[in-house]
Amino acid sequence: MSSSAVPAYRRMSVEQRREQLLAAALDLFGHRRPEDVSIEDVAAAAGVSRPLVYRYFPGGKQQLYEAAVLGAAEELTGRFAVPAEGPPTQRLSDALDSYLAYVDAHDAAYGALLRGGSVVGTSRTDAIVDGVRRSAAEQVLRHLGVAEPGLRLSLMVRSWIASVEAVSLLWLDNGKQPPLPELRGWLVDHFTALLVATAATEPEAAEAAALALSQETDESPGRVLLDRITSLFP
Amino acid sequence: MSSSAVPAYRRMSVEQRREQLLAAALDLFGHRRPEDVSIEDVAAAAGVSRPLVYRYFPGGKQQLYEAAVLGAAEELTGRFAVPAEGPPTQRLSDALDSYLAYVDAHDAAYGALLRGGSVVGTSRTDAIVDGVRRSAAEQVLRHLGVAEPGLRLSLMVRSWIASVEAVSLLWLDNGKQPPLPELRGWLVDHFTALLVATAATEPEAAEAAALALSQETDESPGRVLLDRITSLFP
Numbered sequence: 009m010s011s012s013a014v015p016a017y018r019r020m021s022v023e024q025r026r027e028q029l030l031a032a033a034l035d036l037f038g039h040r041r042p043e044d045v046s047i048e049d050v051a052a053a054a055g056v057s058r059p060l061v062y063r064y065f066p067g068g069k070q071q072l073y074e075a076a077v078l079g080a081a082e083e084l085t086g087r088f089a090v091p092a093e094g095p096p097t098q099r100l101s102d103a104l105d106s107y108l109a110y111v112d113a114h115d116a117a118y119g120a121l122l123r124g125g126s127v128v129g130t131s132r133t134d135a136i137v138d139g140v141r142r143s144a145a146e147q148v149l150r151h152l153g154v155a156e157p158g159l160r161l162s163l164m165v166r167s168w169i170a171s172v173e174a175v176s177l178l179w180l181d182n183g184k185q186p187p188l189p190e191l192r193g194w195l196v197d198h199f200t201a202l203l204v205a206t207a208a209t210e211p212e213a214a215e216a217a218a219l220a221l222s223q224e225t226d227e228s229p230g231r232v233l234l235d236r237i238t239s240l241f242p
Numbered sequence: 243m244s245s246s247a248v249p250a251y252r253r254m255s256v257e258q259r260r261e262q263l264l265a266a267a268l269d270l271f272g273h274r275r276p277e278d279v280s281i282e283d284v285a286a287a288a289g290v291s292r293p294l295v296y297r298y299f300p301g302g303k304q305q306l307y308e309a310a311v312l313g314a315a316e317e318l319t320g321r322f323a324v325p326a327e328g329p330p331t332q333r334l335s336d337a338l339d340s341y342l343a344y345v346d347a348h349d350a351a352y353g354a355l356l357r358g359g360s361v362v363g364t365s366r367t368d369a370i371v372d373g374v375r376r377s378a379a380e381q382v383l384r385h386l387g388v389a390e391p392g393l394r395l396s397l398m399v400r401s402w403i404a405s406v407e408a409v410s411l412l413w414l415d416n417g418k419q420p421p422l423p424e425l426r427g428w429l430v431d432h433f434t435a436l437l438v439a440t441a442a443t444e445p446e447a448a449e450a451a452a453l454a455l456s457q458e459t460d461e462s463p464g465r466v467l468l469d470r471i472t473s474l475f476p
Contacts, residue, residue, distance in 0.1 A: 166412055167408055170407070197443070201435035201439035206431070208431070
């Protein structure tokens with residue numbers, strides 16, 4: 009973004025200015041080790057003065073970092089909120105499209121958020137990131153009609169979410185190949201496969217899988233995968 | 243470990259002493275934030291003097307931390323090395339047994355290794371941990387008879403390895419429930435399911451899955467899961 013694209017200093021509302029500072033900070037934290045980012049850098053990137061940054065974030069870099077992490081976390085959490093209608097694997101596909109679009113648009117920030125290992129990372133920021141995972145898992149389970157999952161189903165969903173994160177980071181490392189729709193398709197297939205495998209040995213998962221299957225259509229991702237599997241292993 | 247169990251000061255070989263210091267350091271790093279661990283703490287835990295620790299690790303805490311991470315990484319990498327004989331999912335099961343036994347025995351150190359977020363974590367230690375993942379993936383692919391995997395198969399295996407890590411950490415958080423053999427069984431099932439799903443849409447994976455299937459026996463984990471799935475979704 010060129011600095012000429014930044015609206016003039018006094019035109020922003022308090023909320024807009026705060027968002028702008030957070031976005032600038034998260035972008036910087038994504039491109040450099042957070043210990044190498046100063047309040048001056050954030051001010052320069054946002055085209056404002058250093059005192060203005062401190063007016064919004066009196067706690068300095070630590071507060072700015074935590075707020076930026078929290079903002080990214082809320083954004084990512086929201087991406088998993090899709091309407092509870094249609095085939096469940098299609099809903100998952102839509103949620104992933106939205107999640108991966110964030111990863112694509114905020115690549116450096118996403119990497120910084122999840123790769124951790126920085127001096128300003130704290131148990132609070134770890135907890136925020138973990139909160140995103142929990143929330144995503146809860147939303148996935150809600151779409152499966154499971155309110156209080158047992159250990160196995162719960163670990164299965166968390167394990168899938170961990171693999172979404174890992175695959176997203178590897179995708180960034182790999183120059184964003186394959187194209188997003190393909191990556192999203194793979195991840196939805198992974199979920200379907202894990203659910204089926206879990207259903208094969210766990211009654212709660214079997215019930216959830218049967219319910220999901222009853223809502224699938226001929227063209228929904230889960231049904232398409234299962235048809236392909238049965239034709240491969242007749 | 244009580245200090246009375248530590249062999250007397252002069253009885254250890256250089257290699258034994260080095261290993262003892264590394265084990266003490268990794269244990270401490272696992273139980274406290276690394277920035278709260280001092281060389282004095284390591285010396286006290288190992289029952290030796292501070293200068294002795296510096297004689298082995300002149301670079302101080304940073305060097306000790308990196309060496310401890312490298313030691314743990316080599317140990318974990320070795321756990322995935324199982325003989326290339328028998329049903330592939332049984333080999334995977336054996337490798338996981340060995341890997342999870344490490345997680346169980348070195349719980350705090352494993353958590354410290356993977357949770358990161360510490361001031362002494364560096365790009366070098368990140369690279370070491372990433373090396374474990376790469377090596378584990380290569381070993382898994384070798385057992386599948388795949389020397390140069392395409393993007394999809396490669397990402398599938400990496401995604402499974404990420405989920406093994408995540409599930410291991412959740413298992414530690416969950417007071418080590420379920421019992422290890424059950425957890426290991428779930429993770430092997432996850433792998434089988436992911437391979438089948440990938441095989442359904444990718445020729446290279448289909449070839450690897452067919453080869454693996456031809457080596458399975460009636461009682462091997464992969465075959466048992468597939469039989470259960472086909473009886474569940476006839």
